[in-house]
Amino acid sequence: MFSSSQFESNSAFSGGGFTFSHQSQPSDSDPSPAKSRETQGLVPVTVKQISEASQSGDEKSTFVINGVDVANVTLVGMVFDKLGRNTDVGFNLDDGTGRIGCRRWINENFDTIEMEKILDGMYVRVNGHLKSFKGVKQVVAFSVRPVTNFDEVAFHFIDCIHNHLQSKSQLQGVTPIQPQSVDMSFNTPVKNESTGYQTAPSTQLSGQFSSDGLKSCDQLVLDYLQQPSSIGQEKGIHRDELSQHLKLPVDKIMYSIRALEEEGLIYSTIDEFHYKSTACG
Amino acid sequence: MDTSNPAVFVNAELLRLYVGPRVRAVIQVLRSDGGVVTGQSTDDNQILVKGSPPSPLSKFVEVVGIADSEKSIHAEIWTNFGDTFETHTYNQLCQLANGEFKHLFL
Numbered sequence: 001m002f003s004s005s006q007f008e009s010n011s012a013f014s015g016g017g018f019t020f021s022h023q024s025q026p027s028d029s030d031p032s033p034a035k036s037r038e039t040q041g042l043v044p045v046t047v048k049q050i051s052e053a054s055q056s057g058d059e060k061s062t063f064v065i066n067g068v069d070v071a072n073v074t075l076v077g078m079v080f081d082k083l084g085r086n087t088d089v090g091f092n093l094d095d096g097t098g099r100i101g102c103r104r105w106i107n108e109n110f111d112t113i114e115m116e117k118i119l120d121g122m123y124v125r126v127n128g129h130l131k132s133f134k135g136v137k138q139v140v141a142f143s144v145r146p147v148t149n150f151d152e153v154a155f156h157f158i159d160c161i162h163n164h165l166q167s168k169s170q171l172q173g174v175t176p177i178q179p180q181s182v183d184m185s186f187n188t189p190v191k192n193e194s195t196g197y198q199t200a201p202s203t204q205l206s207g208q209f210s211s212d213g214l215k216s217c218d219q220l221v222l223d224y225l226q227q228p229s230s231i232g233q234e235k236g237i238h239r240d241e242l243s244q245h246l247k248l249p250v251d252k253i254m255y256s257i258r259a260l261e262e263e264g265l266i267y268s269t270i271d272e273f274h275y276k277s278t279a280c281g
Numbered sequence: 282m283d284t285s286n287p288a289v290f291v292n293a294e295l296l297r298l299y300v301g302p303r304v305r306a307v308i309q310v311l312r313s314d315g316g317v318v319t320g321q322s323t324d325d326n327q328i329l330v331k332g333s334p335p336s337p338l339s340k341f342v343e344v345v346g347i348a349d350s351e352k353s354i355h356a357e358i359w360t361n362f363g364d365t366f367e368t369h370t371y372n373q374l375c376q377l378a379n380g381e382f383k384h385l386f387l
Contacts, residue, residue, distance in 0.1 A: 046385055051284045078360075096305050096345070097386045098284030123360065137282050150307075150343070150362040154371045157290075161382045 042074040042127055044159040047098035050130065050137055063130050063137075066167035073139065075100075075126045076147060076156035082120050089115045093126055093139070101138040102126055114144060123147040125156070218256040220246050225266055225277040236269035236276035287387050288345050290378040292371075293326030297351045298379075304354060305345040307362055307371050310338055318342070323372035332356035341366040 045065060053063040053070065062071045077095030089104045106112055118124055128141035147153060221242055224230060230237050239257060243250045257275055260266045266275045288305040289295070296304065308320030308328055318330045320342070329352060330344050339361035346356035378386045 047282070048284055048287070048387065049385055051282055078358075096288040096290070098282065098287060100282045121358070121360075149365075150341070150360075151365075151367050151370065153343075154367065154374050157374055157378065157386075158370070160385060161377055164382065164385060 042072050043068075043070045044156055044163050045070070045073050045075065046157070046160050047075070047077070047093070047095050047100045049097075049160065049164075050100060051098055053130075053137070055132060063132075066164055067171045068167045071129060073128065073130050074156075075128075075139065076123065076153055077126070079118055079120055079122050079124055082118060084115065089118075091118070091120075093124070101136070102128065102141050102144075103138060104128075104141045104144055117146060118144055123150070123153060125152065217246075217248060217252055218259050220248070221253060221256040222260055222265055222277065225275060226279055231277060231279075233276075234269075236274035239273050239275065242275075289387065290371075290375045291322075291348075292324040292375045293322035293328055293352070294324055295375055295379055296322070296328065296348055296354070300348045300351060302347070303345065304348050305343060306354065307341055307343045307366065307368070309341055309366075309368065313338060323368040323375065327352070329353040330356050332359065335359050335361065337361075340364040341368075 043065065049065050050063075050073070053065045055063050062069045064070065075093055075095055077093040080092045080094055080099070082089065082091040086106070088106055091102055092099045093102050104111065104115055106115070123146070125143075125145045125147055126139060126141045127143040128139040131138055131140050224242060224246060225237060239250065239253050242248075242257075243253045246253070257266065261268070261275075264278060266277050268274060269276055286303060288303040289299050291299055291304045291306045296306065306322060306328065308318075308322055308330065310318055310320050311327070312319040313334060316331055316333060318332075318334050318338070320328050320330055322328045330342075330346075331349075331353060332344070332346065332355060334342070334356075341362040341364065343360045343362050344354055344356035345358040345360075346354045349355045
């Protein structure tokens with residue numbers, strides 16, 4: 001499990017790009033503004049999107065999809081033409097939008113066992129690295145897992161659409177929609193994501209809210225502190241109370257507090273956890 | 282890599298628009314006789330699917346094939362999708378994949 005080869009240790013977690021995806025996907029609420037998503041993790045894409053991707057630089061560099069650098073991808077499709085060799089297993093993946101060649105290097109027993117279960121005509125999820133070889137794009141897979149619940153197929157394509165929308169709105173720098181209503185507008189096109197896989201999409205949604213809605217979070221904190229009840233309290237409001245009341249994570253609150261403090265709109269009172277608005281009631 | 286033969290996500294309503302090229306649809310099996318399966322599409326209309334279904338056939342099946350009329354598909358590939366499936370989600374996906382986000386799929 002703790003082998004030295006770089007990708008195999010990741011396949012044990014079958015999440016691929018383990019460190020990256022852990023950083024960037026669930027905890028999008030990192031204070032760094034999400035203008036450039038360098039540590040992307042696994043990007044859900046369709047083969048069509050890959051075929052349209054341009055390459056920034058020469059063969060060894062990353063691809064650009066939706067204006068964003070993409071290195072590791074996740075795909076869901078059907079296996080065709082599986083060909084097992086000594087050192088690797090190659091197959092074509094057809095996801096309904098196109099076919100792409102994939103290759104899985106066999107370094108350890110685990111790899112052989114995983115690939116043995118994969119048969120032609122089977123739906124699988126492939127997590128891998130996008131590469132170009134002699135002008136032909138292919139995926140070097142570090143995880144190939146059979147799909148058992150077929151809602152995963154529908155989910156994957158919805159995830160691609162969601163990711164596409166997210167990259168597009170970040171490219172524009174400013175979200176074209178109000179941050180408070182980002183949940184609503186994302187709910188309309190992908191309303192049923194929640195019935196299928198609740199955890200991943202909702203984390204991404206809240207990530208979207210926190211990374212693009214920094215200004216509105218500041219506003220929420222300020223509004224709360226400027227309420228007469230808050231101003232009435234001499235020792236100010238504890239940041240945990242802010243977090244509970246506004247239903248925002250504490251680190252987001254802290255970030256807003258720092259920003260507001262710098263602006264001179266709030267100040268700390270008895271300790272670094274209590275704050276009051278500088279405006280008089 | 283080859284994107285020349287995509288299969289369009291369809292429900293019964295979209296099937297009408299895609300007679301000819303390759304399509305894919307998930308149907309709930311209502312009846313299976315001979316080489317024709319009558320299924321309910323994800324938007325609650327009936328579609329006929331011709332071909333050789335696998336046996337046993339699960340409740341939901343994905344078929345990929347050529348649409349030979351407004352209401353039928355000649356299936357090349359059948360995949361059992363099990364007995365539980367979110368048809369509403371898939372239906373919305375069909376609409377998105379053929380509407381606003383068509384460029385990601387076709």
